[in-house]
Structure formats: structure tokens, C-alpha cells
Amino acid sequence: MGIERSELPTLSFSGRLSEDIALMKEILGEDQTVIFRPFENLRDGNIRGCVIFTELLVNNIVIDQNVVRPLLEFSSVIKQRGKPLAEELAKCVICTDEVKTGKNPYDAITSIFIGDTVILLDSCPEAIVANSKKYSIRSVGVPETEDSVNGPKEAFTELIVTNLSLLRRKVKDANLKFRFFEVGKISRTRVCLSYIDDIAEESLIKTIEERLSTFEIDSVLDVSYISELISDNPTSPVDTMGVTERPDVVAARLFEGRCAIFVDGTPFALTAPYLFLENFQANEDYYENFWFGSFLRLLRFFSFFIAVSLPGIYVALISYHKEMIPRALLISIAKSRAAVPFPAALEMFILLLMFDLLRESGVRLPKAIGVTVSTVGAIVLGQSIVSANIVSAEMIIIVAICGIASFLTPKLEGEIIFLRLLLLLLSSMLGIYGYAIGVVMFSAYISSLTSFGVDFTAYTIPRTKAGGKDSFIRVIRSSLTTRPYAIQKKNKTRFRRK
Numbered sequence: 462m463g464i465e466r467s468e469l470p471t472l473s474f475s476g477r478l479s480e481d482i483a484l485m486k487e488i489l490g491e492d493q494t495v496i497f498r499p500f501e502n503l504r505d506g507n508i509r510g511c512v513i514f515t516e517l518l519v520n521n522i523v524i525d526q527n528v529v530r531p532l533l534e535f536s537s538v539i540k541q542r543g544k545p546l547a548e549e550l551a552k553c554v555i556c557t558d559e560v561k562t563g564k565n566p567y568d569a570i571t572s573i574f575i576g577d578t579v580i581l582l583d584s585c586p587e588a589i590v591a592n593s594k595k596y597s598i599r600s601v602g603v604p605e606t607e608d609s610v611n612g613p614k615e616a617f618t619e620l621i622v623t624n625l626s627l628l629r630r631k632v633k634d635a636n637l638k639f640r641f642f643e644v645g646k647i648s649r650t651r652v653c654l655s656y657i658d659d660i661a662e663e664s665l666i667k668t669i670e671e672r673l674s675t676f677e678i679d680s681v682l683d684v685s686y687i688s689e690l691i692s693d694n695p696t697s698p699v700d701t702m703g704v705t706e707r708p709d710v711v712a713a714r715l716f717e718g719r720c721a722i723f724v725d726g727t728p729f730a731l732t733a734p735y736l737f738l739e740n741f742q743a744n745e746d747y748y749e750n751f752w753f754g755s756f757l758r759l760l761r762f763f764s765f766f767i768a769v770s771l772p773g774i775y776v777a778l779i780s781y782h783k784e785m786i787p788r789a790l791l792i793s794i795a796k797s798r799a800a801v802p803f804p805a806a807l808e809m810f811i812l813l814l815m816f817d818l819l820r821e822s823g824v825r826l827p828k829a830i831g832v833t834v835s836t837v838g839a840i841v842l843g844q845s846i847v848s849a850n851i852v853s854a855e856m857i858i859i860v861a862i863c864g865i866a867s868f869l870t871p872k873l874e875g876e877i878i879f880l881r882l883l884l885l886l887l888s889s890m891l892g893i894y895g896y897a898i899g900v901v902m903f904s905a906y907i908s909s910l911t912s913f914g915v916d917f918t919a920y921t922i923p924r925t926k927a928g929g930k931d932s933f934i935r936v937i938r939s940s941l942t943t944r945p946y947a948i949q950k951k952n953k954t955r956f957r958r959k
Contacts, residue, residue, distance in 0.1 A: 472567060528591055
């Protein structure tokens, strides 16, 4: 391509049809998927032009019946109205649901590559862009990572228009706003910021808009790109932005005064601000009886404690604090470890690493064999290494319990792995005191984090009676009279009796 990328935004159409077509072909290079279809009006041979589109993304029927045929048959009287020809054709001739004009060839090519049709006219320095998209999309399915027994069974898809329509069905209010951005110099990906105007804080909206507008990147292919670029703590191992594939979860968070970010091409949405306690909350909590919902939430807190603490505590006890173990259990552990050649900490580390390997292999393999491979691998390896006296049977039990417990909080998968290894390392060096130091370090670290200016650990230690609601337990709905005070300050009331 003879034109430098930096020059593309500054180009413009000349109004001479042959030159404009040559310019478009020069920018496109040898792209044979783009069709150039010249035309000449049947009633006035002086009205000539060219229809340009890519055959991969368009609805050919729309182009034939709503674009080409009207251009061939319209009356030349339109030229005598005193307005630019492109404007008149866009208003009175082209019969698609969205038509606009533009002077930049680079913008026109971007429109072609999202399924629009571009019309160039002789003696006209503007191009007409008509909507002719034909999407090949995956149908709306059930959530795969956030499935639930009760509640809605629909999940986002890769098409941003579909995702916004799913959200609109949940929030039928004129104050639900969508603001679009184009991110990525090459990919030119559509990103949408969504919020409820009279609930979300203006400062939050402005902050997100500024962060979306103050960086340049070649491409954006997933919401994780945006999350790293606009997060308060991009290098943190703890995620401070929420990710969900469920429209009902996004709607619920918008009702609390948060914002959602959608990226075209990915079936997930970001939500902000995000709190640490939300990792233990699930949409199903609110579709169950509040007693059972509270039990499930407390169970997740307990499972997180088990998943990160059990290996470190076990190694600390059998290495430094044997007097804290009941005598019968201590004798049993000593017998099983008598022939094991490795220290307890190294033994635990090897088993945890093996568990993560099996889990990842089960996820990456095709579903038809992934479950079988991980299950058979766990059984065969576990039995074999115990029989070979490489590890003790108690260690296998500890790791299995930790693995099961970690499945209850899938949003904290990475955090659990890092924190578990940190606590194991400190416990192996300093015993139970090392474990305590690790817990204090982690607590202090997450307390220092923020999510768009909101304390990441808000409501972990409730300061008021209202602040403790719906945190560790799921309270009855009639008690949730106000929105979270850390997030929403201007429109606090969300429930009152008439």
C-alpha cells in the first residue's frame, strides 16, 4: 500500500469518480473480497457512480433492491433542488434503515468492513454509507460460566447489538443510556458504556469516559484489554473490575448505580465499581429463599478460607506445632509419612501443582474427553504416587478438599492460587506465625485497592447498620431500602412501601 497509515485520517474524496475509486483501491490493496459495482442512472446518463461493499458481510438482497435499483431508476429532478446530490440521495432515494454521508475514505473503508455499502458519485466530494449488514452470529444461549438452577437462562453473545438488546429488555427505562467509543487504531472496535442516567454518579461516568479516550492501542479483541487499560490497579493480581456474561447481573448492578462496558466481539461485559465481597455473591442468591441464599453465601466464604488456608495450616501444624494435633491423628500422620522422602512443604507444593495441571488440562481439552482425562488422571496419579510412597494419603485428601472448595468461588480462581502458595511458603518457614503474617499482608493489600475511587473492601467491615446489609448474608428484599452508600450518593432510595 502506497499510503502511510498516519495519512489515512487526513484524506478526503476529490469528487472525481475515477480518482476516488483509484484512491479506495490503493488503500484496500489486493483485497478481492471487496466488490466495486459501477452504475449509471437510466434517466440521466450524467449521473454516474460506484457501489462498493464486501461480499462477506452484506445482505445482497438489501443491496440489490434498496441501493442499486433506486440509484438506477431515480429521477434526475432531484439534482435541481439546490442541495448536494449525496444528501438528496441519502434522504430520498436510498431505502435502508440507516444512511449517512462522509468525506473521509478511511472512514468509508471502515464502514465497508462492518457490512455497510459505500456509494461514490461523480462530481460529488462525499460518499454515501448505507446499512446493509448481515451478521453471522451465535444464537443467544445459556450461561456457561455463571449457570444457575433458578433465574434467567440467557447469556451475552459476541455481537454488541444483541448484548445491548438483551440489556434493554431488562431495563425498559428512557434513562438507560448507551455511549459508544471506537477503540483500536487498526481493529476500530466498538465499545459501549452503559448506565442509568438518574442513578449513576456523574463523576463515575466522566472518569470512565476519560479513561476510554486517553489511550491508543492497535487492537481490542476482548473486555480484558479494556479492563487492564482503565482499571485503578492494572498490575494487581486481584481483579478490581467485575466480569459477567449474564444480562440480569448487569441490570442488577446498573440499578445500584454502577456502569457497564461492552466490547464488540466478546460475550462478556465489565461492571464498575467492583467490590471484593461481590466475588462471594451470585445471582442465584436472589432467586432462592433468603435463608438458603444466605447459607450459600456463607458457604462460599468458608470455602474460600479452606481453599487458601488449609495447605498452609496443615504444613505449619505437622512441621512446627505438632502439640496442637490430637495424639491419635498425629500417630496416623506419622505412620503414613514415615516412608515419604520429601519435606511436607515440598510435598504439598508438588501436589498443588499437579492439581492445577489436571484442572487446566480438563478445561483446555475438548469437553467430550476433558472431564474423562482429568478424572482418570486424578485417580490414577493419586493412587500411584501414594503407593510409591512419594506423598502421603493425608496430603491427597488436603489437596482434594482445597480443589473442591475453590470451585465454589470461580471468580477468585487466580487469587486463590497465588494466595494459597504465599500462605504455604510463609507457613513452611515460620509456622502458624507465618500464616498469620500472610493473612495480614493480604488483608492490608486488598484494603489499599480501589475500584474507580470506591474502597475495594467496602462493607467487609460494616460501619453502619445499613452498610452491613446484603454483605455476608442475603437479607430479605424489603430490608434493602437503599442503594450501596459507597457507590450511590445522589439517588439512594430503591424500595419503599406505598
